[in-house]
Amino acid sequence: MARSGLTDERSRDMTTMSRTERSAVGGHARRRRRRRVWVSITLFLLPALVLFVFLVLAPILIAAYASFFKWNGLGGPPTDYVGLGNFRRLFDDEVFHKDLWHGVVLVVLSLVVQLPLALGIALLLNQRFRGRAFFRVVFFAPYVLSEVITGVLFTILFSPETGVGFAQGWLADTSTVLYALFIVLTWKYFGFHMILYLAGRQNIPQELLDAAATDGATPWQQFRHVTLPLLGPTIRISVFLSVIGVIQLFDMVWVLTTGGPVHESETMAVTMFNFGFRRFEVGYASAISMAMFMISLIFALFYQRLVMRRDIQGAMTVMGDQR
Amino acid sequence: MLSLTRRSVALGAAAALLLAGCGGGDGDNSSSSGGSAKKVTIEWWHIQNQPPLRPVWDQIAKQYMAQHPNVTIKIQPIENEAFKAKLTTTTQSGKAPDLFQTWGGGVLKQQADASLVKDLTADVQPWIGNLQQIALTPYKIDGKLYGVPWDSGMVGFWYNKALFKKAGIDGPPTTWTAFLDAVKKLKAANITPIALAGQDKWPGMYYWSYLAMRIGGADVFTRANNDFTGPDFIAAGQRLKELVDLQPFQKGFLGAKFETPDGQAATVGGSKAAMELMGQWAPSVEEQQSGKKLGDDLGFFSFPTVEGGKGQLTDAFGGGNGFAVGRDAPAETVDFLKFFLSVENQKTATATGAVLPTVKGAEAALKDPRQLEVLKTVSGASGLQLYLDQAFPPAVGQEVNDQVAALIAGKASPDQVAKAITQTAKSQ
Numbered sequence: 001m002a003r004s005g006l007t008d009e010r011s012r013d014m015t016t017m018s019r020t021e022r023s024a025v026g027g028h029a030r031r032r033r034r035r036r037v038w039v040s041i042t043l044f045l046l047p048a049l050v051l052f053v054f055l056v057l058a059p060i061l062i063a064a065y066a067s068f069f070k071w072n073g074l075g076g077p078p079t080d081y082v083g084l085g086n087f088r089r090l091f092d093d094e095v096f097h098k099d100l101w102h103g104v105v106l107v108v109l110s111l112v113v114q115l116p117l118a119l120g121i122a123l124l125l126n127q128r129f130r131g132r133a134f135f136r137v138v139f140f141a142p143y144v145l146s147e148v149i150t151g152v153l154f155t156i157l158f159s160p161e162t163g164v165g166f167a168q169g170w171l172a173d174t175s176t177v178l179y180a181l182f183i184v185l186t187w188k189y190f191g192f193h194m195i196l197y198l199a200g201r202q203n204i205p206q207e208l209l210d211a212a213a214t215d216g217a218t219p220w221q222q223f224r225h226v227t228l229p230l231l232g233p234t235i236r237i238s239v240f241l242s243v244i245g246v247i248q249l250f251d252m253v254w255v256l257t258t259g260g261p262v263h264e265s266e267t268m269a270v271t272m273f274n275f276g277f278r279r280f281e282v283g284y285a286s287a288i289s290m291a292m293f294m295i296s297l298i299f300a301l302f303y304q305r306l307v308m309r310r311d312i313q314g315a316m317t318v319m320g321d322q323r
Numbered sequence: 324m325l326s327l328t329r330r331s332v333a334l335g336a337a338a339a340l341l342l343a344g345c346g347g348g349d350g351d352n353s354s355s356s357g358g359s360a361k362k363v364t365i366e367w368w369h370i371q372n373q374p375p376l377r378p379v380w381d382q383i384a385k386q387y388m389a390q391h392p393n394v395t396i397k398i399q400p401i402e403n404e405a406f407k408a409k410l411t412t413t414t415q416s417g418k419a420p421d422l423f424q425t426w427g428g429g430v431l432k433q434q435a436d437a438s439l440v441k442d443l444t445a446d447v448q449p450w451i452g453n454l455q456q457i458a459l460t461p462y463k464i465d466g467k468l469y470g471v472p473w474d475s476g477m478v479g480f481w482y483n484k485a486l487f488k489k490a491g492i493d494g495p496p497t498t499w500t501a502f503l504d505a506v507k508k509l510k511a512a513n514i515t516p517i518a519l520a521g522q523d524k525w526p527g528m529y530y531w532s533y534l535a536m537r538i539g540g541a542d543v544f545t546r547a548n549n550d551f552t553g554p555d556f557i558a559a560g561q562r563l564k565e566l567v568d569l570q571p572f573q574k575g576f577l578g579a580k581f582e583t584p585d586g587q588a589a590t591v592g593g594s595k596a597a598m599e600l601m602g603q604w605a606p607s608v609e610e611q612q613s614g615k616k617l618g619d620d621l622g623f624f625s626f627p628t629v630e631g632g633k634g635q636l637t638d639a640f641g642g643g644n645g646f647a648v649g650r651d652a653p654a655e656t657v658d659f660l661k662f663f664l665s666v667e668n669q670k671t672a673t674a675t676g677a678v679l680p681t682v683k684g685a686e687a688a689l690k691d692p693r694q695l696e697v698l699k700t701v702s703g704a705s706g707l708q709l710y711l712d713q714a715f716p717p718a719v720g721q722e723v724n725d726q727v728a729a730l731i732a733g734k735a736s737p738d739q740v741a742k743a744i745t746q747t748a749k750s751q
Contacts, residue, residue: 073415074437160575161585161595172521172578174732260522261577262732263725277408279718280433282415 060293066286073282086287096288099268102178106246109182115238118190122197123227136198143191151255154184171257174264181256181265188252189245193238200234201227233311240303247296268292363653364395368410368423369646372400375675383668387659394655414439421652422660425470425645427461428713429720434647435469441648444468446657454664455702458681461642461709470647471660473669476603476679477641477701478529478626485620486514486597495624497636499537499562502627506571509597516569518596520587521577521731524724525712529600530566531727531740532711533626533640534559540633541706544714549748552741560730560737562629567731577732582608589613600626602641603679603697623693625700639704642713643681715748722747 067086071078090096125136142150158180160169170180204227212222228235250269253259259266259274268288276285367384371377377400384396399420401409406424413419419439425431434440444467451459451468458475462468482495487505490512496502509516520526535543539555547553573579573596580586581601588605590596592613599605610616625636646663648656662668669685672678679698680686689695701707712720726743729735735743 159585169575172575262729262734279721
């Protein structure tokens with residue numbers, strides 16, 4: 001019958017197709033679906049991507065470009081190409097050497113004094129006692145205050161003329177200014193790290209500590225072998241933020257001392273500002289900013305790879321499970 | 324349709340008239356022809372962001388706008404440091420405000436080289452004669468005028484007569500030796516001889532500059548030709564070191580600023596130090612920051628001469644405030660500048676006590692006899708050297724400030740100072 005013949009034909013067609021072309025049709029559909037996914041991903045990412053490119057990527061590239069020129073920033077793009085001249089000058093610059101040293105001192109002090117202090121207070125504030133919420137707010141308050149207000153506050157406090165109790169002139173003495181700066185930084189930022197630690201501490205289940213206590217662990221052993229290891233991820237991120245903060249330190253120094261006396265409290269960012277906006281050596285200032293960028297980048301990469309590897313892998317495993 | 328065309332024709336005609344009026348340079352700007360003139364906006368950046376001058380500037384702009392309805396003046400008063408930062412970022416994009424604060428010298432030269440500012444030589448020709456000619460010096464670059472000053476003054480010692488008397492000093496010293504003696508006497512009488520804003524750095528630069536001028540003559544910096552290692556500059560460093568070694572400054576001066584309630588001006592204003600080396604604005608800042616009036620106890624004397632030096636007591640170190648006009652500014656900007664610098668307007672500004680006028684005749688409004696003295700000294704000066712941080716390219720000016728600050732802090736020798744400044748100057 002014609003009809004059956006037709007069906008036969010069609011079915012034969014289908015069979016042929018199934019061998020050669022069906023995969024192609026399915027591929028089309030899949031590709032179309034994938035393309036649709038890509039379009040929506042792109043659309044969703046676009047606003048963030050545009051912002052990222054214009055506000056992060058472009059300035060980095062422009063600074064990198066400008067760092068190869070001697071340029072006062074006036075009258076159009078730079079033209080006086082000096083190659084690595086700005087960087088050679090940077091490595092010979094005594095002020096830059098001082099900046100690096102100040103960075104090292106501040107990082108070490110932060111890790112040895114500021115963070116343990118924050119941890120100690122966080123653990124204290126985790127205990128149950130009257131007025132706990134009040135103290136949490138009080139210790140966190142300096143962090144909420146603006147850098148400029150804090151700076152002005154402490155210049156008044158430290159001033160030999162109007163100083164209240166602290167009339168030491170620490171900020172005016174080349175041998176003490178860096179430590180005075182560190183005191184202000186600690187006052188300002190320990191509250192932030194304290195809140196991090198407090199949150200981390202509250203995530204530790206009480207059962208673990210109870211179990212340790214039952215096994216006869218002393219309070220110190222409980223802290224050393226239960227609390228501290230479980231606070232690990234928090235401590236690692238807090239150290240990371242602290243170091244990056246020191247590398248980019250600017251506003252507090254600017255308000256307190258503008259880097260002086262005689263560059264003794266200067267940081268890389270302050271030097272960069274001085275060269276870019278006071279001396280109009282934008283090319284050289286760009287080189288300083290590139291150095292800051294490279295130091296931050298290298299530190300971030302190494303730190304994430306060596307220290308935070310477990311934390312990050314953990315995060316990735318979770319993500320893999322959800323997919 | 325017809326009316327529209329007619330209006331645009333009228334507009335075009337008005338614009339043409341305007342162009343002709345301004346291009347002619349005969350001083351008669353016909354831009355006040357009423358509502359039919361082209362609407363323009365003048366963007367004006369200045370750093371007089373606080374009373375007493377801010378309201379005066381506002382008033383002048385308002386008056387001008389009332390007389391010229393087609394002109395809108397957009398004023399942006401910005402704090403000094405913020406102004407410098409903001410102007411830098413703006414000029415990097417190749418733009419400049421229509422009318423903005425300038426101090427002349429090296430910074431203005433950089434802006435002129437980048438053709439960001441207008442050459443005003445021809446435009447102001449008809450009326451520039453009303454100004455004191457010595458005040459124009461900082462704004463002249465290669466013979467062309469790129470800015471117009473409204474304030475001009477000089478640096479000298481502001482001293483507390485009562486404290487000098489208490490220490491047994493007869494009168495203001497005129498030689499460096501007598502000056503050092505006065506410092507010693509003040510110290511012996513337990514009085515802090517000098518207030519200095521070490522953190523700001525530029526007040527320290529005044530000492531080194533003046534010493535170099537007194538030793539090498541008023542043109543010592545021009546003659547130096549970017550080499551500051553000559554004997555005059557080394558000697559200036561050594562003389563300054565003599566002073567520093569006497570420890571004449573207030574406690575904690577390295578951390579002090581000029582214009583804060585515990586700064587240099589307030590220390591002198593509050594009679595906690597006997598003198599400061601500062602420009603014509605010192606008395607008003609002393610009063611404002613210390614909240615006290617020294618009145619007749621405050622005196623002014625010129626920087627002493629150095630024995631055997633080529634400089635004279637009448638050589639002045641100073642400068643002032645002016646305005647530059649942006650390259651793309653509307654032609655009305657220059658007309659406004661002329662209005663701004665009229666004798667009446669400058670009298671109003673002068674009456675505040677914060678301006679030493681450059682316009683002849685406006686000094687009649689000066690009330691303070693000390694300011695009159697400064698004005699007399701500066702207009703009769705045998706030579707004028709502009710503030711180094713403005714005369715030199717910014718990088719050199721800042722290096723001078725940095726190096727002299729290090730010398731005053733005892734962290735650099737006169738030799739090192741001279742070498743470092745020369746190195747920066749040669750690299751520019």
